[in-house]
Amino acid sequence: MKFTIKTTINTAAKNIYDAWLSSDGHTKMTGGEATASKVIGDDFTTWDGYISGKNLALDENKRIVQSWRSSEFDEADEDSQIEVILAENNGITELTLHHTNLPEGEDHYRGGWDEHYFQPMKAFFENRN
Numbered sequence: 384m385k386f387t388i389k390t391t392i393n394t395a396a397k398n399i400y401d402a403w404l405s406s407d408g409h410t411k412m413t414g415g416e417a418t419a420s421k422v423i424g425d426d427f428t429t430w431d432g433y434i435s436g437k438n439l440a441l442d443e444n445k446r447i448v449q450s451w452r453s454s455e456f457d458e459a460d461e462d463s464q465i466e467v468i469l470a471e472n473n474g475i476t477e478l479t480l481h482h483t484n485l486p487e488g489e490d491h492y493r494g495g496w497d498e499h500y501f502q503p504m505k506a507f508f509e510n511r512n
Contacts (some may be wrong), residue, residue, distance in 0.1 A: 385483040386493050388455075390501040395506035396443045396469035396476045402507075403467065404438075404447065412507040413500055428497065436462060446471055451482070460486045 402408030415430035
């Protein structure tokens, strides 16, 4: 199963990229405890360990590819993958998220991205600009 969602955030792509790949920044922009790194191959966790994965590819300020799984996945389930694409225009960034290889029936993550990422991120960056 897979889906693509988009949102617009009133901040530079660099700000999103840096926060996404920083333990402190990720925690602050989502409100959930996170560990993160800007190194390909490093592990990450978000939302107090509910989500975990690994950095697979990084294109500074433009693209983040990570393996991704939640604690709800069955042990036998493969990791899913997220690709975050950042396209900035005049200080406003369109964020496109491709989430692929999800276990069947896990469409609820689509709403989770908006509720637990996009809405808190918009509020966080709006208050910083």
